[in-house]
Amino acid sequence: MKMRKEYDFSNAQKNPYAGRLKRQVILRMDEGTVGYFKRLAEEMGIPYQTLINLYLRDCAAAHKKLSLRWKQA
DSSP states (O other): OOOOSOOOOTTOOOOTTGGGOOOOOOOOOOHHHHHHHHHHHHHHTSOHHHHHHHHHHHHHHTTOOOOOOOOOO
């Protein structure tokens, strides 16, 4: 197929999935946590970053909140 010099996008539709595009972020996680997700992801046959994203998405959808209790010194 040969490329045209110009294309008409006047009837184009907006991408309905544009709002769900992924955004690259940098997270600092300890080795044990990364290792846990890597092992679990390997068992499941999916990339570990995908697994972490699915887990965090599930937490956000369920409005889960972390309960932390710090030890008194």
